[in-house]
Amino acid sequence: MSLAALNISKHFGKTTALDNVSLEVKSGQLVALLGPSGSGKTTLLRIMAGLDFPDADCGARLLFHGRDVMDLPARKRKVGMVFQHYALFRNMNVFDNVAFGMTVAKRSERPSKAEMAARVEELLAKVHLSGYEGRMPHQLSGGQRQRVALARAVALRPEILLLDEPFGALDAKVRKELRKWLRAFQEEEKLTTVFVTHDQEEALELADEVVVMNNARVEQSGSPQEVYDHPASPFVIEFMGNVNLLLRGRKKPGTQPTSLYVRPHDIEICQYVSGHTLEARVLHVFSAGSVGRVTLEYLETGEMLEAEVPRSEVDAMKLTAGQLVGLRFRHTRVFAKKDQQRQELVEVPYQHPGDAPQAEPAS
Amino acid sequence: MHHPGVSYEGKSVSRAARDPLWSRVFLIAGALVFLGVLLVLPLATVFVEALRKGLGAALETFANPDARYAIWLTLLVAGISVPLNLVFGLAASWAVTKHDFRGKSLLLTLIDLPFSVSPVISGLFLILVFGVNGWFGPMLNSLGLQIIFAVPGIVLATVFITFPFVARELIPAMESMGREEEQAAVILGASGWQILRRVTLPNVRWALLYGVLLCNARAMGEFGAVSVVSGHIRGETNTVPLHVEILYNEYNFVAAFAMASVLAILALLTLVAKTMLEWRIQRLQQQVVLERTRHRDPALVGPQP
Incomplete structure (x- = not known):
């Protein structure tokens, strides 16, 4: 029925x-x-x-x-x-x-x-x-x-x-x-x-x-x-579950502030920093279990991120506290206010550095 | 009453936490003296005075037709007002605990009114309403109905005075039961009457019995309000408490105390029944506590022995 x-x-x-x-x-x-x-x-x-x-x-x-x-x-x-x-x-x-x-x-x-x-x-x-x-x-x-x-x-x-x-x-x-x-x-x-x-x-x-x-x-x-x-x-x-939130463009006048959400398992850690990655420092590695949980500091803003990567990668990269790494986001959601007056949020596209000719629209 | 962990005999209580011996002796002795003088002694006096001239003289009191009538009238009044208040009390507590409506707190206050108003005032109020010169007096008179200085007035006064007893016991019991069981019954298709009879009443039956017991004790013992509306007509409007007063004022002490001992015995029986009920209710509550702790037990899914 x-x-x-x-x-x-x-x-x-x-x-x-x-x-x-x-x-x-x-x-x-x-x-x-x-x-x-x-x-x-x-x-x-x-x-x-x-x-x-x-x-x-x-x-x-x-x-x-x-x-x-x-x-x-x-x-x-x-x-x-x-x-x-x-x-x-x-x-x-x-x-x-x-x-x-x-x-x-x-x-x-x-x-x-x-x-x-x-x-x-x-x-x-x-x-x-x-x-x-x-x-x-x-x-x-x-x-x-x-x-x-x-x-x-x-x-x-x-x-x-x-x-x-x-x-x-x-x-x-x-x-x-x-x-x-x-x-x-x-x-x-x-x-x-x-x-x-x-x-x-x-x-x-x-x-x-x-x-x-x-x-x-x-x-x-x-x-x-x-x-x-x-x-x-x-x-x-x-x-719906653990998620990292990065606030962007809050302090820059004239830019539209956005909220970027990325789930811990959508963060990819690369051993070397390049034009295609964001720079971060490893703060803590917790690897007792099938996944390694890595706490990171995003260097540009000082915000904290949590990433979940397979144990094998943690071991292969020998991740330790203090190490500088590159980050890539596989999947993100970015929200911005529709206009200055209203609170309503709309989704805006997000482009990873190095993936497209133009820079990130929001920052 | 046992308090877990605060047992005075137990060694778990440290010396420092205990009161000194002299203070304990003083407090307990004080309480006993107080109880003795104010409760036990008067009660014993009633029986001693009644039997002063022997059992035969005391029993002779009950051969008097006026005395017999007083006992019969008391039973009649209780027999009418207790069932009435059982129904009223049940309806009121059901309404208050299982439904939300405007004026609920007003109703709760009204239920308690007979507790806070002096019984004499309640009696006077009835005279004001139903007396010969009262609001409905002329109308009742023309219909040939007499309420004041007659049995209906005594019943009305008693009903008013004993109204809160059943409701006061039932409201907390129904409150603690919650509404979910009734709601589950509604969804399973039960009618209001079926829910009351099969779900609500079985869960509050001990509280209900307790309320009825207290209600009955008060209905038989009420003096003030009944005294105002009764008119003290021997063999017509005298209940046991009123009869005791009349006999006493006539210096007929043996008869007065013999009648009084009827009430005293009733009070003692009520007390015994009340204690047994309390014991029973306490056990039920312990069961509920036990139930709540078991609630967290891991259950196994699948066939079990």
């Missing part, structure tokens, strides 16, 4: 939680809502679930398979949801938790006791918790609770699954294992899934499409690769 949330605005008093946000999810896709806390991603998820409502006058629409469901109460939307802290019913055992949705259904739609038991058994097998029917939530570990919550959420066979920071409360190892498992589960059940996370690694690894949110707005959406390789704004670049 496809899902579309269109023109969603939401204010809590004077704070803006969502500012005209639109989002479309194709049937069977897994979409990650990625952003820092307070960016509005959880509010958007709750609006889809029917636990929150958009502002009355924003013309918001919520379409499930083309049908507007905004006026349907949460209990009739037939979505599955997993809460950040799972929200298992603490007074019920695992069986009753998973069966809850079936037991509160209208008598005419309620499955028989035997059907219920069969469905619970099937679900618990899927989440690898067979034999745990009688356990109470407080007798389960975090990862087990998470899977009970998931089994409960899909017990009524929803076609849309909403997950709010599903791995937030788990430790790193469990999180990685559950991630793979969730992806397989989602594909098998053909669930259209939206999940909220603030972990960019999780979003990139799991999602078919990543929607980056910031300050109540969507900054960018696209496939993980698109978002990672072609970030649309400085915010997205910084949010």
